[in-house]
Amino acid sequence: DVKVTQSSRYLVKRTGEKVFLECVxxxxxxxxxxxxxxxxxxxxxxxxxxxxxxxxxxDIPEGYSVSREKKERFSLILESASTNQTSMYLCASRRTSGSSSSGTDTQYFGxxxxLTVL
Amino acid sequence: AQSVTQLDSQVPVFEEAPVELRCNYSSSVSVYLFWYVQYPNQGLQLLLKYLSGSTLVKGINGFEAEFNKSQTSFHLRKPSVHISDTAEYFCAVSYSGGYQKVTFGTGTKLQVIP
Structure with missing residues (x-):
């Protein structure tokens, strides 16, 4: 069974904090x-x-950065959290397909x- | 650039009635088309997808969608809905193959009324 996990379901941070969201x-x-x-x-x-x-x-990278040091892990970083970054964050993964009929372009979501930024 | 339009933000429908959720896309090249469903407090999961071949695609939970290239549409249908179908549905488009990004529509909330 395929699985994408995210480190937290709910997170509350203060304005200006550095925030890490992990996805595996x-x-x-x-x-x-x-x-x-x-x-x-x-x-x-x-x-x-x-x-x-x-x-x-x-489409909207401003205020965010990412890190991928290992194939299975992708981290989203908010360098200095702001209230307008209060949102639901979803991670997904997908295989690279070799042909149009390979059926491997499904995205699997965590x-x-x-995240609430106060 | 690819884009997806879901014309209805909310669709209320009585239980056991049929439903159609509309999706139109714009792209100048060959595309993959998807419908995802998001149940409350969960991530998205794939309902069905069109990659090539038959234009009528059947998915899970009794849903189906028809790819219409001339109308650039990929509408989702179910002949008889259940309470458990209450969820948000997202149409999405991507170019075939590789790591090209997927563009999602704004979502349609299906509310099934008992």
């Missing part, structure tokens, strides 16, 4: 993603990584971390 997958997937989910806005991609130590900016 056990499927040996090359690709990992961080999204934030806000009502009415759906999921917006913050960063993704297609290999160890590789990262690409998504349960999410609800």
């Amino acid at each position: 997958q056990d499927m040996d997937h090359e690709n990992m993603f961080w999204y934030r989910q806000d009502p009415g806005l759906g999921l917006r991609l913050i960063y993704f990584s297609y290999d160890v130590k590789m990262k690409e900016k998504g 349960p999410g971390t609800r």
Whole structure:
């Protein structure tokens, strides 16, 4: 059974704190993603990584950074948390497919971390 | 650039009635299309996906979707809904293969009324 786990389900931090959100997958997937989910806005991609130590900016990278030192782990870092970063954060992983019919482009999501910044 | 539009933010429907959740996409190249479901306080899970081949795709829990290239649509349907189908549904699009990012719609909340 495939699994993506996130370090916390709920997190409360103060403005200005450094925040680490951890994500681990056990499927040996090359690709990992961080999204934030806000009502009415759906999921917006913050960063993704297609290999160890590789990262690409998504649609809303400002105020965030990421780290991928091992294939199974992808960390999201808020260098100085602000109240507008209060949100649900979702991690996902996906295999790199070799052909259009390989059926390997499903994203597998973790349960999410609800972060509140006060 | 790819984009996804879910026209309805909320859809109320009575139990055992049929439902259609609408999704339109824009992309100039071949795409993969997905529907994901998110139950309360959970992450997203895949309902179904279209990669190629037959335009009618069947998924879990009795859902199906039809890929219509001329109308750039991928609407989700179920002939008879249950209370347990109450959830938020997301349509998503990506380019075929590789590490290309997935673009999600804004979601449709399906509320099944007993």
